Amino acid sequence: xINKNAPVGVFDSGVGGLTVMREIMRQIxxxxxxxxGDTARVPYGSKSKDTITRYSRQIVRFxxxxxxxxxxxxxxxxxxxxxxxxxxxxxxxxxxxxxxxARVAAQAxxxxxxxVIGTEGTISxxxxxxxxxxxxxxxxxxxxxxxLFVPLVEEGLWQDPVTEDIARRYLGELIDTGIxxxxxxxxxxxxxxxxxxxxxxxxxxxxxxxxxxxxELQELLAKEGMLNDTQGKLGEEKYRFYVSDAAEKxxxxxxxxxxYGILSAKTIHIEEY
Amino acid sequence: xINKNAPVGVFDSGVGGLTVMREIMRQIxxxxxxxxGDTARVPYGSKSKDTITRYSRQIVRFxxxxxxxxxxxxxxxxxxxxxxxxxxxxxxxxxxxxxxxARVAAQAxxxxxxxVIGTEGTISxxxxxxxxxxxxxxxxxxxxxxxLFVPLVEEGLWQDPVTEDIARRYLGELIDTGIxxxxxxxxxxxxxxxxxxxxxxxxxxxxxxxxxxxxELQELLAKEGMLNDTQGKLGEEKYRFYVSDAAEKxxxxxxxxxxYGILSAKTIHIEEY
Numbered sequence: 001x002i003n004k005n006a007p008v009g010v011f012d013s014g015v016g017g018l019t020v021m022r023e024i025m026r027q028i029x030x031x032x033x034x035x036x037g038d039t040a041r042v043p044y045g046s047k048s049k050d051t052i053t054r055y056s057r058q059i060v061r062f063x064x065x066x067x068x069x070x071x072x073x074x075x076x077x078x079x080x081x082x083x084x085x086x087x088x089x090x091x092x093x094x095x096x097x098x099x100x101x102a103r104v105a106a107q108a109x110x111x112x113x114x115x116v117i118g119t120e121g122t123i124s125x126x127x128x129x130x131x132x133x134x135x136x137x138x139x140x141x142x143x144x145x146x147x148l149f150v151p152l153v154e155e156g157l158w159q160d161p162v163t164e165d166i167a168r169r170y171l172g173e174l175i176d177t178g179i180x181x182x183x184x185x186x187x188x189x190x191x192x193x194x195x196x197x198x199x200x201x202x203x204x205x206x207x208x209x210x211x212x213x214x215x216e217l218q219e220l221l222a223k224e225g226m227l228n229d230t231q232g233k234l235g236e237e238k239y240r241f242y243v244s245d246a247a248e249k250x251x252x253x254x255x256x257x258x259x260y261g262i263l264s265a266k267t268i269h270i271e272e273y
Numbered sequence: 274x275i276n277k278n279a280p281v282g283v284f285d286s287g288v289g290g291l292t293v294m295r296e297i298m299r300q301i302x303x304x305x306x307x308x309x310g311d312t313a314r315v316p317y318g319s320k321s322k323d324t325i326t327r328y329s330r331q332i333v334r335f336x337x338x339x340x341x342x343x344x345x346x347x348x349x350x351x352x353x354x355x356x357x358x359x360x361x362x363x364x365x366x367x368x369x370x371x372x373x374x375a376r377v378a379a380q381a382x383x384x385x386x387x388x389v390i391g392t393e394g395t396i397s398x399x400x401x402x403x404x405x406x407x408x409x410x411x412x413x414x415x416x417x418x419x420x421l422f423v424p425l426v427e428e429g430l431w432q433d434p435v436t437e438d439i440a441r442r443y444l445g446e447l448i449d450t451g452i453x454x455x456x457x458x459x460x461x462x463x464x465x466x467x468x469x470x471x472x473x474x475x476x477x478x479x480x481x482x483x484x485x486x487x488x489e490l491q492e493l494l495a496k497e498g499m500l501n502d503t504q505g506k507l508g509e510e511k512y513r514f515y516v517s518d519a520a521e522k523x524x525x526x527x528x529x530x531x532x533y534g535i536l537s538a539k540t541i542h543i544e545e546y
Contacts, residue, residue: 046315
């Protein structure tokens with residue numbers, strides 16, 4: 001029996017997935033959410049497939065212990081490396097951020113030249129290229145890893161000359177290839193959207209997979225008759241936050257992304273799951 | 274019975290501790306070394322005392338399983354947070370990088386104004402201040418956390434305008450306070466020593482705890498009659514490298530710090546210790 005009023009589980013390596021949670025809150029405001037940020041092992045982007053798969057499995061077990069009805073892998077690296085295996089292992093719906101982002105980007109490009117930026121893990125997995133070529137083999141996908149963006153975002157340098165300088169180096173080659181569409185292939189990147197957008201100029205549109213992921217979740221829950229039909233109050237009962245370390249720092253950062261006043265985040269030992 | 278010919282264990286969150294290992298290799302070339310880099314959970318500097326202590330304990334158990342005769346905590350954050358507890362728990366000599374660095378810095382300052390740079394964890398622990406005030410209560414210690422230095426070093430931007438720009442922001446206030454000595458309180462920082470030194474100018478001397486730590490290890494082993502009296506050949510038998518993730522990437526980076534040609538690094542599951 002499906003409990004429609006059970007929460008949706010959302011996880012990421014840290015705070016980036018909050019940009020996805022924010023979209024879910026906007027688009028399906030009735031849903032309860034349990035968010036997990038793996039702050040004890042952040043970042044994921046520089047680590048291997050084996051390690052990320054092991055970490056993701058532990059988190060899925062934790063979310064299942066919290067009796068979630070569906071899971072959103074709100075991290076591109078974990079979606080790239082672990083989603084296929086997780087799908088085989090769990091019996092509730094589980095979606096990642098890569099497929100929804102790839103789908104909308106493939107529709108958005110006019111000249112067939114598509115850029116993707118992400119962590120080393122996401123880019124070297126080649127997963128965006130793989131999905132997009134399945135949708136339309138005529139599209140050329142050009143990937144670029146941007147390893148310093150996550151630490152810069154986590155330092156709060158969202159609008160800063162240093163972030164702009166680093167972004168110019170990362171994006172220079174991509175822009176020269178004549179792309180007309182750029183996928184923000186890491187859930188941290190919407191937070192530096194303004195800086196990236198300034199460099200890209202008006203001829204290039206940005207795709208934020210968070211928006212499409214929330215839409216796909218809504219459609220999936222609707223199709224399965226799993227949409228929450230009660231309207232809970234904002235607050236701790238509706239949105240719960242768990243992390244593997246440094247809960248207070250997470251809470252402060254989360255409040256700068258999701259602006260309704262997060263009162264608490266709890267620390268758990270994720271290695272025990 | 275002490276096995277004098279057993280290796281010394283050295284650990285860090287990742288590659289930073291290699292600057293300490295390099296000093297040990299220079300100063301006590303007869304010693305065999307087992308190095309462990311916690312690349313699956315790097316960085317340590319932004320994580321809490323509880324988490325760092327748990328991680329350090331697992332690593333110490335791994336090194337004991339490798340039958341090391343002594344352990345060097347080649348990470349300032351782990352030295353700051355976990356060394357006191359580790360000392361109580363293990364029956365072989367164990368030293369960190371903080372005390373040796375604090376001691377030499379307290380001797381080096383002439384005007385009694387001492388700066389310390391390190392990770393958020395190291396600086397907020399206040400451990401350098403505590404040790405130095407015990408040695409000489411007249412010294413004023415001014416700490417400054419530099420959270421972007423580790424990612425910039427790991428990106429290889431050792432000599433780069435961006436690193437210089439960030440360093441200028443971090444160091445500006447410190448320099449204005451009139452310090453004459455600066456402790457490089459993170460084992461990654463010797464790699465950006467040139468950039469930091471240019472900003473400090475000639476009036477400020479830098480203290481690299483790696484050098485003093487190797488000297489303290491040498492003295493400790495000599496006092497306990499534990500110095501290795503055989504002279505092994507360079508190579509895999511003498512220096513062994515273990516990591517918790519991404520061994521090949523580690524190997525490449527390690528070869529840019531320790532230049533004798535590291536042939537392999539092995540990945541282990543550190544959570545199982």
